[in-house]
Amino acid sequence: METKKRKQPLNAYILFYREILQEVPEFVQGRDHKKFSVLWKNMASEDKQLYFEEAARLNELHVEKTSMKVIKSAKGLFKERQRMEIKKQFPCATVKEIRKHLRGVYKGFSKEEKSKFVEEFKELKKTDITTVGNDSETSIGGPREDWSEKHISRLTAYS
Structure with missing residues (x-):
């Protein structure tokens, strides 16, 4: 039996990862993964903060969306x-x-x-x-x- 897993909101690193993939088309998702992680590691904490704030906002939206309980009977x-x-x-x-x-x-x-x-x-x-x-x-x-x-x-x- 197949169960549907509830999707989680994106974290800060994944948001960064997706943005770089869009901006730099030469990067290949699987092949250049180490380059992404080095970029993330060397990024200033002030620059990372934008991604963390966006991830927190997405998390709040996710909680609001999934916390509503529908009574069926x-x-x-x-x-x-x-x-x-x-x-x-x-x-x-x-x-x-x-x-x-x-x-x-x-x-x-x-x-x-x-x-x-x-x-x-x-x-x-x-x-x-x-x-x-x-x-x-x-x-x-x-x-x-x-x-x-x-x-x-x-x-x-x-x-």
Whole structure:
């Protein structure tokens, strides 16, 4: 099974490396790698600072972009709300233990209790800004509304 690795932002050296490749077309990426490293090593720290600042800016953008969490179901909404409370009560609990506990709690809910989260999830789905421009069929705001309706009705059926 192939997994997608989250891309990391470019570091200062790679930014420098790419810039030199664009400015000096004679350099070949693989062959002249040692020349690049010597140039970087001998560069004044003031000149390097520009690259470090740009790398820090790119890192901040990356963190903002990847830290947004999209809740995909009513069960996910419940878990997200409860996870922090449990973590405060039991700081030594592992992620696996918390997940197992929340799964059991949600499974034990009645239809009425689950319907509260389903309704709240539907409202969140209408107003949540993290879903804008998301075209995946399995995520909130995807192109198939019937998928989410089937999914929600399946959730309420398990009680």
